[in-house]
Amino acid sequence: MKQQQLQQELKKKQAFQSPEVEAILNVLRTSDQFQNRLGKLFREYGLTCSQYNVLRILRGEGQPLPSLEIASRMVQVVPAITGLVDRLEEQTLVERKRCHKDRRVVYVAITPKGEQLLDEMDNRVSDLHTQLIGHLTRTELTDLNRLLVKARQSCCIDSEATV
Template identity: 30%
Template sequence: MRKNFIVYKVKYLTVILATKYSEVWDLITGLTRKINKDTDKALEQIGLSYFEFKVMCALEEEGKVPMSRIAEKYMLTKAGLTSIIDRLEEKELVRRVRSESDRRVIYVELTEKGREKLMESRKIFLNVLSSFLSKLSEDEIKELERIFSKLFS
């Protein structure tokens, strides 16, 4: 009888832990969705979507890169990324360049107009982030940084 109690207790604790982890995960993903949604809405003012902004950030960080690398980085399908790049190209914010060594490879790079739009959109993104993080004290922000650094290590 005692043995069954221990097994039950272990299963019960496992359920409690799983529930707690799930609650934390829901909070993290919920916050991410809220920030993305608010950013998307704010970026609409300047004619960009959240994913267009993220792709432009990747291009600025990495320079001229193959489309496949961007798709991998943001877990986008090739079709989804092509659609985003098409829209950015229509707005003259990026350009496609075929590889000289391998015609199958297409690179994407920011145009000068794209760099200017990215600077403008970064300010909007920082305002959105600020609206969330300004609710925290300096100590809470440091603690949040510490926790996320620990999770990423």
């Protein structure tokens, strides 16, 4: 693939200021395009990307979780997990349960309707993942995952330093 691919896509006349700038913009552009495609699929089922993520977390855990635990596991940080859970509860995809030991703690559980919705979506989501990134080899995917994790490490260091 050409070195200036992103530069051409963005119709940028001059070279990027640095390889770091180009890499960040490549990640952001790719993320945006993936989010758009995934978001379109999720909307067909009446969900947002974040709502889908909550349902996947709950299904994967296999038991109710406190709202704050769900928030800490989200792929994308959401400022208001309560509102997100409210909307899923309105659709009867999750239900809230108060903790008997500590009434301040609220657990969220996926309902059978929520599990059924995810089951209906699984093949289409998997197919879209393959369509979006299945052209990469296993080695390329392994390298990509390793490099993205390595790139994110600076975010963890910076956020810990500012706390």
